[in-house]
Amino acid sequence: MTTAKVLLTGINGYIGSHILDVLLSHGLSVRGVVRSETKATQVRSDFPDAGSRLDFAIVPDITGPGAYDNALRESDPPIRYIIHTASPLNYSSGKTVADFVEPAVQGTLEILKATASHGHDVARVVITGSFSAIGNPVDMQGGGKTYTSHDWNPVTVEQINAENPRLAYWASKTLAERAAWDFMKQAAPAFDIAVLNPPMVHGPLRHSVKSIKELNVTTNNIWRDFLSVTPDAPLPAEWVHADIDVRDLADAHYRALFSSASANRRYLVTRGRICNQEIADILRESLPEARDRIPLGKPGSSSFPPNAFDVDGGEAVADLGLTFRSAAETFHDLGKQLLEIHRRSEGS
Template sequence: MTAIKVLLTGANGFIGSHILDALLRHGLQVTAVVRSELKATQVRRDFPATEDQLNFVIVPDISAPGAYTKILKADPSVQYIIHTASPLNYSLGKTVEDFVNPAVRGTREILEAAAQYGCNVQRVVVTGSFAAIGNPEDMQGGGKVYTSQDWNPVTAEKLDARNPRLAYWFSKTLAERAAWAFMDECKRSFDLVVLNPPMVYGPLRHTVESLEELNVTTYNIWRDFLNASPDHPLPHEWVHADIDVRDLAETHYNALFSQAASNKRYLVTRGRICNQEIADILRETIPELRDRVPVGEPGVSSLPRDAFDVDGGAAMEDLQLTVRPAADTFRDLGKQLLLLEAKCLSEHWA
């Protein structure tokens, strides 16, 4: 039987590497899109025993016109596409366009290429974000329960380059709306599924050489919890909902084949979590962190009374989303961060 072939963008990233792992474990053939030969080399090292399943294509700029044309023209046997590549950089000094253009063009480019040259493509799965669902101007939400039906209401008129977080949220919203507009307007043979996770936590599947190379959410766990002290205040609550990256990756695999998911978007989450809960888990499951992680008020929720809630029931029903306990997520991540920290320190003093 001919193996199922998937084109995966962002394969060397935090989420993308876990998706790659899931695809390979399930026996699929993967063409991984990365931005340089150096990144391809690192992915080969992270997945050393899969040469017959895994090959690479270098795309330096995912938003460039025709970025994916050559890939699909050269290999018309691709049946599924998973698009995870998108910028996430809150560095000050960025313009709104620095967020919007790569996100929108990157998504649009891969859909256009699939429509024109992906003669066997059956489905495109896009990794979106809760940023396209929640309202970043009201993160308390008055007790609102977010579902897959909600959209971020922020408009371009409210954007300011001095608020890169708002620009990022807007870019994810605009990119997803552009994807659905493309599906409505253009002739194509495939359908679309968009997965919108909130905060994504869990251990790394890809190699990083320093703490500075960590993705944003993982670095924040190290900075605000592991690199702190018992009397340090808990970090400010922001998006108090999450998913384990390993569960998210498996959901991407399931999304390739679910008939019920055709042309739908999903909020992929296991539910609410607060920073006090994260601190409690780290202190309870990793004894060596008890003198480092903020104590706060153990067992007492750090969420405001009117904190928003999330409902991931649609993903659980249509995509067989299963979620592991938060204790597993943060225990596994905390232990891995301690090992990385020790490695960095030993190299610094070597």
């Protein structure tokens, strides 16, 4: 296994950097896909001990025809596995339906097409999907519905519009995953795929950021709503009240590469539900020096909405042998890091 090489897209991102950490810790070689030499240099700086086990392919546009062709060529050892985490669009930058849907679908199809054409040694492609392809954003709670790996977001392109970016984003994730499964059915390539669909992803950063402004969306939400307000500030409204630690998600990707059970399977990967009151309570308990920045709410109570949905990630646990960090560890580690990033960027 130590001679296997993994092609990892999105290597410089929040999730991708943690996956790289796990892969390197298990002795694997990695080729990272980045959009520029500058990003490659940053990854090397973040992982100075990787040495010759880390190289890069520069792909400025991951949605273009043949985008990944060169990335799969001339590799020693040959690329045996692919983990596709790259997302062509930031949630906040979409302006039209096409902005969301077309890049998401094409970004997924291009990696599969390139693998079928040039990845002759590839055995499996693990795709980072999203709970957005599972939950129903029109009726999220569903009368207390329990979501599993077998559920699909029912929203169609006809239901979305540019005035509702959340709905467009969720539909794009769904359509991208469906396109992947359609490709596998129609092309019948030699490799198989596994899709991991996490809900909210929390936990500390593994890649370098210089300021709060460089945080990814979900991590910035924790800073904005829980660590830069006042005790009397209202808790944010509940939305996707289920999560996973980013470090556990990275481990799930590694395990999905080699598990025979995960061939051509999709998984909801989550440790379970968590409400915003719980997050506030954890942060106030574990970071007493920052209590004047954290909303108080009603400590010890539940902020789940009536008939709140539940999640069951049991299939991923059984097939991949997953264990999960506690929410206390996740939010302590993230909160402490965010406060340090803020102090450093503010020069205090």
